Amino acid sequence: MDYLTKLGETFFNWKVIGEVLPQLFTVGLPNTLVLALASGVIGTVLGMLLALMGIARNPVARWIARVYTDVFRGLPAILTILAIGLGFGPIVRELTGVTSPYPLGIAALSLISAAYIGEIFRSGIQSVEKGQLEAARALGFGYGPSMRLIVVPQGVRRVLPALVNQFIALIKDSSLVFTLGLLSSERELFQIGQDEAARTGNLSGYVAAAIFYLAMTIPLTHLVNWIDARLRTGRAQSRAEKAEPDEAAAVVGKGAE
Numbered sequence: 001m002d003y004l005t006k007l008g009e010t011f012f013n014w015k016v017i018g019e020v021l022p023q024l025f026t027v028g029l030p031n032t033l034v035l036a037l038a039s040g041v042i043g044t045v046l047g048m049l050l051a052l053m054g055i056a057r058n059p060v061a062r063w064i065a066r067v068y069t070d071v072f073r074g075l076p077a078i079l080t081i082l083a084i085g086l087g088f089g090p091i092v093r094e095l096t097g098v099t100s101p102y103p104l105g106i107a108a109l110s111l112i113s114a115a116y117i118g119e120i121f122r123s124g125i126q127s128v129e130k131g132q133l134e135a136a137r138a139l140g141f142g143y144g145p146s147m148r149l150i151v152v153p154q155g156v157r158r159v160l161p162a163l164v165n166q167f168i169a170l171i172k173d174s175s176l177v178f179t180l181g182l183l184s185s186e187r188e189l190f191q192i193g194q195d196e197a198a199r200t201g202n203l204s205g206y207v208a209a210a211i212f213y214l215a216m217t218i219p220l221t222h223l224v225n226w227i228d229a230r231l232r233t234g235r236a237q238s239r240a241e242k243a244e245p246d247e248a249a250a251v252v253g254k255g256a257e
Helices: 002-011 014-054 059-074 077-087 089-096 102-126 130-138 143-158 160-180 189-200 204-233 239-243 247-254
Strands: none
Touching: 002 204, 014 059, 014 102, 014 160, 014 189, 014 204, 059 102, 077 089, 077 102, 077 160, 089 102, 102 143, 102 160, 130 143, 143 160, 160 189, 160 204, 189 204
């Protein structure tokens, strides 16, 4: 019992959690969302470009996309963030006068996410039946318009769940930006929890930050499941339909006749 009491005081000290909640709401949550949303938008644009380069007729474009994807998917995220934030930090400060590492953190997350999103888009586009492109060409569309208006939209629709999963990963990866030494007003959820843990000597600050991460990622996870179900069935299933076993289950449960 003493061990459980000590464990509870270490991780669930409600006084410490209550003290750090205002900072998590007013500073950590907005900064985490800005990091994730900004890098998600930029990464999506770059990812689509990489996907189109990866399926292009030009072998040089395909080679560039392949090398980029292999490098940024093969490196640990924290190593990429440190290399960009610390390596290009002095150059950016000298050219722009901006001392905050915040933009470099967004740039690093964008480059990382672009490699993954590019592969997601490429797989989605290549999953579209070849007949779709051939039908568009038969109707008089050129290769570019056929891809842009017919093939790419279908491919993107098929990979929406994977894109939402990648955004969930971005929310969590935004915690690594703390390694760049953000200003007090730029701290994201993890760094605020870490600062509170260092100040109080209690780990409840980490737990408070974890609650915020779960509050964002769990609804998004269920959104992924909902989107996936809609894409597979074409419409939302009613509760009665969900209760009915599918044909395979009926065969398995039927037994020998």
